Amino acid sequence: MDGTYPATGLRVISLLPAMRRTSPMEAFWITGILTFLLGASIGSFLNVVIYRLPQGESLVSPPSHCYSCGARLTFIDLIPVFSYLILRGRCRHCGARFSARYMVVEAVTGVLAVVCWQMHGFTPYAAGLFAACAALLVTFFVDMEHMIIPDQCSVAVALFGIGVNIYHLWTQGLDQALAFTQQIGPDVLTIYLPHSIVGLLMGGGVFLFIGWLFETLLRKPALGMGDVKLAGAMGAVLGPGYALFSYFLLSILIGAAVSILLLALRIKQRGDYIPFGPMMALAGIVMLLYPEPTTLWLLSWYR
Numbered sequence: 001m002d003g004t005y006p007a008t009g010l011r012v013i014s015l016l017p018a019m020r021r022t023s024p025m026e027a028f029w030i031t032g033i034l035t036f037l038l039g040a041s042i043g044s045f046l047n048v049v050i051y052r053l054p055q056g057e058s059l060v061s062p063p064s065h066c067y068s069c070g071a072r073l074t075f076i077d078l079i080p081v082f083s084y085l086i087l088r089g090r091c092r093h094c095g096a097r098f099s100a101r102y103m104v105v106e107a108v109t110g111v112l113a114v115v116c117w118q119m120h121g122f123t124p125y126a127a128g129l130f131a132a133c134a135a136l137l138v139t140f141f142v143d144m145e146h147m148i149i150p151d152q153c154s155v156a157v158a159l160f161g162i163g164v165n166i167y168h169l170w171t172q173g174l175d176q177a178l179a180f181t182q183q184i185g186p187d188v189l190t191i192y193l194p195h196s197i198v199g200l201l202m203g204g205g206v207f208l209f210i211g212w213l214f215e216t217l218l219r220k221p222a223l224g225m226g227d228v229k230l231a232g233a234m235g236a237v238l239g240p241g242y243a244l245f246s247y248f249l250l251s252i253l254i255g256a257a258v259s260i261l262l263l264a265l266r267i268k269q270r271g272d273y274i275p276f277g278p279m280m281a282l283a284g285i286v287m288l289l290y291p292e293p294t295t296l297w298l299l300s301w302y303r
């Protein structure tokens, strides 16, 4: 039979073994690049969210357009990362400059997608983790620019925590999912409570207390309700244990480091308001992705 196939038929058939011959390394890179592009495309949508959410505009209509000349952006303008590089951050029609933030958000979202895929594969957990990180990324930029933390972002993060809790309840049973044990003296106290709800109340509560303390001592508002809600949402994901406290510690460390840097570079003056939400969002992404290494790193400072 060999050699009797028409030339075209042979070519079609020989494609299949060629695809099967893709080495694991090639498959890894192809999947990685596709995951990055998928993430970056979602990042392109996050840019729209960052721009429109604080203004209360619809996220889907009108379609993306140039803020300067109003020209509708088409496929060629919207290829994540690459369009920005090829067009050098300018509108094709009027030449107006787009902020580098657009490309940064797309690239970071792409990297987040790759990290989530690497750690948890293409699973519902990875998708939820990615969505929570994306919500924190939006929080980072919106709070930096407008000094508000959108409730929608905190709700998205909290829902991820509650969702994981329900999933564990479903797959591991009541004991594994809900047992909240605490050593009190010689006794171990076990309470059956959803981690996410206890974490949510503790996270919000601790921040409410810190805010009250600062306000009483410094006689000026220190933390907004947006910060409290975000802290509660992070508590819902991290649970009431050590992870929540390493999250607070990391937020404060990043906050202190960034504040010192901003003052040293004279970007901010003493007494200027520096929003805390972006630091909380940044610490949140780190803690969502690497809760254990971060906690161990923070603990190593005490040894």
Ligand SMILES: [Zn+2]
Residues within 6 Å of the ligand: 066, 067, 068, 069, 070, 071, 091, 092, 093, 094, 095, 096
């Ligand atoms: Zn334009």
